[in-house]
Amino acid sequence: MDDVSRNYDVVVIGAGPVGENVAERARTGGLSTVIVESELVGGECSYWACMPSKALLRPALARADARRLPGLAGAVAGPLDAPAVLARRDVFTSNWKDDGQVGWLDSVDVDLVRGHGRLDGPRKVTVTTPDGDTVRLTARHAVAVCTGTTAALPPLAGLDNVRPWTSREATSAKEVPGRLLVVGGGVVAVEMATAWQALGSEVTMLVRGSGLLPRMEPFAGEMVADSMRAAGVDIRFGVSMASVTREGGPEDQIRAVLDDGATLTADEILFATGRHPHTGDIGLETVGLTPGDWLTVDDTLRVTDVEDGWLYAVGDVNHRALLTHQGKYQGRIAGAAIAARARGEVLDDAPWGAHVATADTAAVPQVVFTDPEVAAVGLSLEEAEQAGRRVRAVDYDLGNVAGAALYGDDYRGKARMVVDLDAGVLAGVTFVGPGVGELLYSATVAVSAQVPVTRLWHAVPAYPTISEIWLRLLETFRG
Numbered sequence: 486m487d488d489v490s491r492n493y494d495v496v497v498i499g500a501g502p503v504g505e506n507v508a509e510r511a512r513t514g515g516l517s518t519v520i521v522e523s524e525l526v527g528g529e530c531s532y533w534a535c536m537p538s539k540a541l542l543r544p545a546l547a548r549a550d551a552r553r554l555p556g557l558a559g560a561v562a563g564p565l566d567a568p569a570v571l572a573r574r575d576v577f578t579s580n581w582k583d584d585g586q587v588g589w590l591d592s593v594d595v596d597l598v599r600g601h602g603r604l605d606g607p608r609k610v611t612v613t614t615p616d617g618d619t620v621r622l623t624a625r626h627a628v629a630v631c632t633g634t635t636a637a638l639p640p641l642a643g644l645d646n647v648r649p650w651t652s653r654e655a656t657s658a659k660e661v662p663g664r665l666l667v668v669g670g671g672v673v674a675v676e677m678a679t680a681w682q683a684l685g686s687e688v689t690m691l692v693r694g695s696g697l698l699p700r701m702e703p704f705a706g707e708m709v710a711d712s713m714r715a716a717g718v719d720i721r722f723g724v725s726m727a728s729v730t731r732e733g734g735p736e737d738q739i740r741a742v743l744d745d746g747a748t749l750t751a752d753e754i755l756f757a758t759g760r761h762p763h764t765g766d767i768g769l770e771t772v773g774l775t776p777g778d779w780l781t782v783d784d785t786l787r788v789t790d791v792e793d794g795w796l797y798a799v800g801d802v803n804h805r806a807l808l809t810h811q812g813k814y815q816g817r818i819a820g821a822a823i824a825a826r827a828r829g830e831v832l833d834d835a836p837w838g839a840h841v842a843t844a845d846t847a848a849v850p851q852v853v854f855t856d857p858e859v860a861a862v863g864l865s866l867e868e869a870e871q872a873g874r875r876v877r878a879v880d881y882d883l884g885n886v887a888g889a890a891l892y893g894d895d896y897r898g899k900a901r902m903v904v905d906l907d908a909g910v911l912a913g914v915t916f917v918g919p920g921v922g923e924l925l926y927s928a929t930v931a932v933s934a935q936v937p938v939t940r941l942w943h944a945v946p947a948y949p950t951i952s953e954i955w956l957r958l959l960e961t962f963r964g
């Protein structure tokens with residue numbers, strides 16, 4: 486077995502979307518950089534999360550839009566062509582091959598070491614390659630942990646024997662299950678229930694709480710639940726799983742018993758019950774941290790509990806905002822901060838400076854790709870009130886906007902802007918409705934740039950687009 490040692494300015498562990506961005510920015514800043522990956526370059530997002538899930542959802546949402554248009558609805562009355570949808574999904578995952586992303590790393594002059602990376606004391610990373618060889622990497626300036634998350638499963642006895650689906654199977658399955666149970670009411674649960682119901686499964690959702698999408702404005706979860714029920718999804722709130730088995734053996738059907746005694750049978754069961762940090766086996770104990778923990782960082786993405794400031798944690802693993810775009814934003818900032826510190830420069834680290842991820846706490850955008858879509862940025866009303874801000878929620882029915890009525894008959898949607906009355910700016914905005922995902926960037930600019938509400942009157946939306954919701958919200962606020 487070979488044992489090789491190499492020195493770099495920066496060592497990145499994990500080549501998901503976030504690690505790739507940290508590495509590229511550090512390299513652009515003039516630092517020699519290596520990235521370590523144990524599975525596929527591109528990470529969860531490219532192969533088992535964002536890309537395949539959105540590829541599965543897109544035909545479902547396009548069909549729903551078409552069905553709201555007389556003259557077109559008849560043409561899309563039939564079922565989706567599931568094998569064709571799954572085949573297009575496979576194209577978007579490059580058939581689970583990473584040659585394209587490896588080529589990109591080459592093009593930006595970042596070295597790749599394949600294998601499992603572990604910290605081995607300050608500034609040192611040991612990689613065990615697939616052949617069992619060892620590569621010892623030493624970083625002159627920084628190590629960035631970008632190892633992401635894995636699916637969290639509840640502690641139910643015998644769960645392994647059931648072969649449950651996690652987000653990985655839900656995004657990569659090759660066949661449509663006849664009956665699918667979905668446990669959870671968060672983003673993965675609603676998106677995957679929407680996709681598989683549209684592809685032909687009979688979906689039952691088992692939700693522990695009293696609503697869907699609990700971190701968003703309450704009307705978002707309510708409107709998504711109404712629409713999912715209309716599409717045929719059986720949603721049960723306030724239920725927990727008592728036990729789950731595969732009757733008669735591993736190939737047989739699922740039998741789930743709920744805490745209220747009800748029994749359900751199905752072909753597959755998806756647990757969409759949150760995420761664990763992927764930090765159990767990365768050598769955290771060698772630098773005084775606890776394996777399995779989320780990594781706490783400052784606004785420059787530097788781990789706070791490690792001396793000398795050489796360790797960064799970026800993306801999902803720091804638990805600030807578990808979203809690809811937000812992790813990539815952090816990656817750009819961390820890469821720039823590492824390069825600036827290496828050059829001995831003073832950081833631009835006041836809020837909204839070049840080296841701090843201020844938007845993580847003030848303006849995180851997210852689109853949930855259900856029918857209707859949910860698009861939100863910044864704080865919900867409840868979050869703004871809990872933060873002690875004097876706010877007013879301004880609501881408007883999107884169906885009354887000309888562009889929305891044209892978009893589809895019986896358009897159902899709602900918008901809310903949360904106005905900070907003392908600052909005269911927006912604390913948050915939520916849109917719910919078909920096609921609203923593409924509106925979100927306007928709200929993200931308004932919230933992150935703290936555009937005064939008085940100035941928003943001069944941002945004129947084109948007629949007749951759904952964006953005219955902005956005028957209606959301003960008029961409602963003015964009264």
Ligand SMILES: Cc1cc2nc3c(=O)[nH]c(=O)nc-3n(C[C@H](O)[C@H](O)[C@H](O)COP(=O)(O)OP(=O)(O)OC[C@H]3O[C@@H](n4cnc5c(N)ncnc54)[C@H](O)[C@@H]3O)c2cc1C
Pocket residue numbers: 498499500501502503504521522523524525526527528529530533534535536538539600601602603631632633634652656673763766767799800801802806807808809810811812
């Ligand atoms: C079903 C689903 C759908 C989603 N859809 C969206 C969406 O539409 N939009 C959105 O913004 N977000 C979405 N997300 C969230 C998004 O996937 C994550 O926020 C994003 O992948 C985080 O990127 P990351 O680079 O931090 O981690 P990851 O993408 O998890 O990448 C981490 C990488 O590190 C590697 N790694 C881990 N440990 C080691 C080690 N010890 N040595 C070497 N390599 C290691 C892993 O193999 C992996 O490649 C979705 C998530 C799920 C589950």
Ligand SMILES: NC(=O)c1ccc[n+]([C@@H]2O[C@H](COP(=O)([O-])OP(=O)(O)OC[C@H]3O[C@@H](n4cnc5c(N)ncnc54)[C@H](O)[C@@H]3O)[C@@H](O)[C@H]2O)c1
Pocket residue numbers: 639668669670671672673674676692693694699725726757758759760807808851852853854
């Ligand atoms: N379109 C998008 O932006 C998108 C899509 C999918 C995922 N994501 C991101 O991925 C992350 C993970 O999503 P997720 O849906 O897995 O997590 P989540 O934390 O959003 O939701 C998990 C849900 O499972 C429930 N739950 C937890 N333990 C349970 C148990 N034992 N029994 C029953 N219910 C239980 C929780 O109450 C919660 O509602 C999220 O942070 C999300 O932002 C984003």
